Amino acid sequence: MSLALDESAAPILEVREVAVHFSGLIAIASMSFAVPEGEIVSLIGPNGAGKTTAFNVITGFLKPTGGKVLFRGTDLTRLSSNRIAGLGVVRTFQRTSIFAGCTVFDNVLTGMHRQGRAETWGALLRLASVRAETERMRAAVAEILAFVGLSHRADELAGNLAYGEQRLLGIAIALAADPKLLLLDEPAAGLNPSETEAFMGVVQRIRDRGVTILLVEHDMRMVMTISDRVVVLNHGRIIAEGPPEVIRANPDVIQAYLGQGVKHAKG
Amino acid sequence: MTTRLLPWLFVLVMAVGPLWLGDQYILYVLTSTGIFIIGAMSLNLLLGYTGQLSLGHIAFFGIGAYTSALLSLGFDLDLGGAEPFVLGPQPVWVAFLGGILVAALFGFLIGKLAFRVRGAYFVIVTISFAQVMRMVALNWVDLTEGPMALNNIPPLSVWLPWDGVIPLYRKEYNYLLVLAVAVVCFLVIQRLVQSRVGRALVALRENESLARSVGIDVTRYLVVATVIAAGMAGAAGGLYTHYIRIVDPDVFMFIYTVTMVIMVVTGGKGTLAGPIVGGLAFGILPEVLREVARPEVQWIIYGVAMIVVVFFLPQGMVPAVKNWFAGRRKRVAATALGLRKETSA
Ligand SMILES: Nc1ncnc2c1ncn2[C@@H]1O[C@H](COP(=O)(O)OP(=O)(O)O)[C@@H](O)[C@H]1O
Ligand SMILES: [Mg+2]
16 A cells, blocks of 8 residues: 555646636635546545646636646646547536437447547447457446446436436446546535445446546545545645545645535534 | 337438429428538537527538539629739639638538537627628628529439439439438437537536536537537538529528528437428428418428427427327336236245
């Protein structure tokens, strides 16, 4: 474990002094943190703290007012979102995001886009290479569906899935894009305890596949159980950073965030 | 297996049936409907698969029609230099391909523009584009003859083993040619939408943010779709121009786009067969009505038929039929399962 930590000293992602202003409103004042390769890092903070905004900046859905985001040394703030995904930085969305009108299988197949090469001419001429590629991708889709436990729903329209299944599908689509760094925005939001439990397993198994994970999550039990490191954001500033046990004991954090959780738990 | 053979059986019936009937009027109706169906299929690629409503789609059709007509007739252009630029008449098939290329080029420009504008703005841009094209055709009299129209456009020609190269004056040949082009367009669209490229287009329609998040360059694929759709609409325009053999600025009229949209929506947008089914229904209906009703009544019936289809089959006719069959299969499977359970018990 400690050996793995040493090896992963070089961060896969470095957020440097990122600031985001929305016409006067300061969503992120100045944010810096790093994600070591192979770890699960959680970004926590109360609603409106700027977590989703941070995700939008990292994945190119939003240009920051200032600062840099380095992925293995490449500045992501200059790239379009699809180019960033092309580098292996893939995110999920806080609000369930799927291709509702397509089958579950096709959802994941679409997610495999960047693992394919077929373009217009290859498709029109039905080249052998294109057919072989399709076969490969279909096999990979089946594997991913089995991984998240949605194989039995493959032919169902994604829009017809239950909420929890749609959340899983969102992750399956992201996995299909072959992420090196996966950003999960409140993946367990709205799930019941047993579903959350299963979800934790999925997230850990994704990490075990060698995918680095940046997680935004409100379920503290999940965060404290699976994270290697926690970054706490409040009002657009980082107020604490460290391993879960340290964060749990930090008075500022308890004040800003966990305190609410305790109250909720009691009430 | 049957579902694979069905389309070819349909093509066979469409190829043999009308010729066997031998009625010139029926051939005329089917040929012009077929030309519009090609236009509708190309519109479906944009509207049905990428989800972008191109309400100026007839512009590509008209550009194909004018370009093909001008190239086959030859033209001279006064570009302000000492000598006007003169182009002699080109072989009809060169002209036809030229029409496709120029239409596709405009498709490329419109697709690039759609990079900045989506949704309602895309609709407005495309409508304006068609209007501008109409104004150009009306006012650039030196080139287009304006409202006087381009006349005496040569028909397309074909090489037949028993006749050599013959110009296609006969309705039978024109009909078969339109059918052949429709089949080619169908295959192109089918292969495209069932490929990685097609999935990218559908991803843009279904959820653009999610598409980008998995690395799909939506703009690029939207341009690909627009270019192909525009080229096909240009081909339809070329077929039209060499069949009717006259083209005037009215070819750019908004109502023609609306006709294609009706064909796509009633048949089922985002389905391969939709534009064909909707196209046959709403392309032939006016001709049938012309026989049986007064003009005012014709349009009322046409409108009511359209509303009835859209109201009761909002997905269109093809998905409705598909769902009905799927439902029936499920019921049959359920009964079979029930039986098996009973016997095993
Ligand atoms: N597109 C936007 N325009 C204006 N304000 C925004 C936008 N996106 C987020 N915000 C604001 O930025 C702040 C941070 O939001 P967000 O990042 O969604 O918080 P979190 O995900 O931590 O709950 C909030 O005050 C929110 O209202
Ligand atoms: Mg959020």
